[in-house]
Amino acid sequence: xxxxxxxxxxxxxxxxxxxxxxxxxxxxxxxxxxxxxxxxxxxxxxxxxxxxxxxxxxxxxxxxxxxxxxxxxxxxxxxxxxxxxxxxxxxxxxxxxxxxxxxxxxxx
Numbered sequence: 001x002x003x004x005x006x007x008x009x010x011x012x013x014x015x016x017x018x019x020x021x022x023x024x025x026x027x028x029x030x031x032x033x034x035x036x037x038x039x040x041x042x043x044x045x046x047x048x049x050x051x052x053x054x055x056x057x058x059x060x061x062x063x064x065x066x067x068x069x070x071x072x073x074x075x076x077x078x079x080x081x082x083x084x085x086x087x088x089x090x091x092x093x094x095x096x097x098x099x100x101x102x103x104x105x106x107x108x
Contacts, residue, residue, distance in 0.1 A: 004052045004103065008064055011048035012071030018042035020079070052103075059102060066099025 021038025024030040054060040070092040076082045084092075 001053070001104070004054075007048045007051040008067040009071070011045045011064065012067050014041045014045035014048060015068065016071055016075045018045060020075075054103065063099040063103035066095035066097070066102075069095040 018038045018041030021030075021034040021041070025032055025034050025038075049060055049064060052060045052064075054063075073084045073088050073092045076088070077084050
């Protein structure tokens with residue numbers, strides 16, 4: 001379980017950082033060289049999701065959605081300097097709870 005949590009957190013950071021490089025290039029006028037580490041980061045994201053302990057890729061990806069949303073809100077605050085409001089936080093925690101149900105529900 002700890003490995004899955006760490007894989008999800010690492011995947012979220014890698015995906016958001018990789019996607020942000022494209023945002024920085026296209027929306028903030030940064031150099032196209034930003035895309036190189038971004039593509040490496042996106043490949044790392046895909047690899048990290050394979051480390052999640054789950055018997056089905058779709059379930060892994062579905063549960064990851066909740067983690068991604070909360071990580072995006074954290075990115076909004078820490079990197080972009082926009083303080084999340086109570087609705088951002090409430091929605092993020094609801095999504096994270098849903099992700100936990102998907103991933104950790106007892107199955108036969």
